[in-house]
Amino acid sequence: MKPSREIGAFRSLAPCFLILTLSATLVSAADTSGQARAILAKMAKATRANNYDGTFVSIRGADTASMRIIHKADSRGEHERLIALTGTAKEVIRRNDEVICIFPNERSVMVEKTPQQAFFGTAWSQPIEQVAVLYDFSVLGGDRIAGRPAWVLGIQPKDADRYSYRLWVDTSSSLLLKSQVLDGGGSILEQLLFTALETPAVIPESALQASISGEGYTWYRNETPQASGERNARWEVGWLPRGFAMTEQQMHDMPKDKKAVKHKVFSDGLATVSVFIEKNKEQAVPVQGYSAFGALNTYSTLADGYQITVVGEVPAATVRQIAVSVSAAAP
Numbered sequence: 001m002k003p004s005r006e007i008g009a010f011r012s013l014a015p016c017f018l019i020l021t022l023s024a025t026l027v028s029a030a031d032t033s034g035q036a037r038a039i040l041a042k043m044a045k046a047t048r049a050n051n052y053d054g055t056f057v058s059i060r061g062a063d064t065a066s067m068r069i070i071h072k073a074d075s076r077g078e079h080e081r082l083i084a085l086t087g088t089a090k091e092v093i094r095r096n097d098e099v100i101c102i103f104p105n106e107r108s109v110m111v112e113k114t115p116q117q118a119f120f121g122t123a124w125s126q127p128i129e130q131v132a133v134l135y136d137f138s139v140l141g142g143d144r145i146a147g148r149p150a151w152v153l154g155i156q157p158k159d160a161d162r163y164s165y166r167l168w169v170d171t172s173s174s175l176l177l178k179s180q181v182l183d184g185g186g187s188i189l190e191q192l193l194f195t196a197l198e199t200p201a202v203i204p205e206s207a208l209q210a211s212i213s214g215e216g217y218t219w220y221r222n223e224t225p226q227a228s229g230e231r232n233a234r235w236e237v238g239w240l241p242r243g244f245a246m247t248e249q250q251m252h253d254m255p256k257d258k259k260a261v262k263h264k265v266f267s268d269g270l271a272t273v274s275v276f277i278e279k280n281k282e283q284a285v286p287v288q289g290y291s292a293f294g295a296l297n298t299y300s301t302l303a304d305g306y307q308i309t310v311v312g313e314v315p316a317a318t319v320r321q322i323a324v325s326v327s328a329a330a331p
Contacts, residue, residue: 060294126269190294238325273312
């Protein structure tokens with residue numbers, strides 16, 4: 001066959017090859033999505049149900065921090081201890097929904113009740129099938145983290161109101177070994193990765209006890225306050241990205257000045273956004289505008305004499321749009 005005929009024959013078959021290739025790609029993508037969701041479901045369960053003890057590194061821009069985490073699950077529930085290994089000394093102890101933060105440099109301890117959520121791992125506040133309406137899931141391949149084989153998963157949002165994620169999940173324990181948050185252009189905003197991880201059958205109680213007793217420290221407890229006019233003032237968030245719903249609402253008394261702050265938490269099942277509302281003090285200069293730390297964006301503004309601050313791992317434009325939509329509800 002002459003070259004010209006070979007080219008002609010190839011061109012005539014090209015549409016068939018294209019159709020076959022596209023069909024294979026679509027089938028592969030569908031299979032990968034189901035596999036990715038199954039891996040993520042196991043990961044969510046393992047994060048809460050497994051015992052583990054490891055060291056991980058958090059990288060946000062130029063800021064790097066190393067921490068040790070110890071997690072135990074038993075008939076009493078979940079118990080965790082988080083110890084800062086670099087920077088300012090700090091320990092955090094979690095016993096189910098009670099979180100104790102110990103700050104040795106400030107000689108203070110803060111105790112509060114929060115919905116149960118692991119320190120390390122992706123928290124799913126909604127079923128993965130429901131989250132899949134907002135994100136595409138895929139298996140990107142395999143890798144090794146901290147000497148452990150891992151699946152590499154991709155989570156891609158279906159709109160510009162949220163970020164993308166890459167997750168490395170241990171093939172044996174199903175624990176999260178590494179995570180990355182990426183912006184719309186694919187740049188890494190922040191990442192967490194284990195440098196060492198063990199999954200012992202037994203974790204002694206002593207490993208979960210704080211190294212600092214807190215004796216002589218100032219203790220602050222966030223207890224449910226009595227109702228008052230200002231505390232009961234109703235505020236509305238006029239705009240949220242599709243799929244976001246309120247998961248928590250609390251009133252906090254700030255430790256130093258006892259100022260009441262309303263705190264609303266919203267989630268789409270993966271990303272979380274907090275809205276803080278507090279009365280602006282007389283003659284105080286209100287905080288306005290953006291700030292960012294890794295994937296965490298903050299936007300502050302003023303509404304009806306109140307400071308509105310929105311913080312979340314979503315794009316800057318998203319936190320701003322949420323913040324400017326907050327208003328006092330009509331009586």
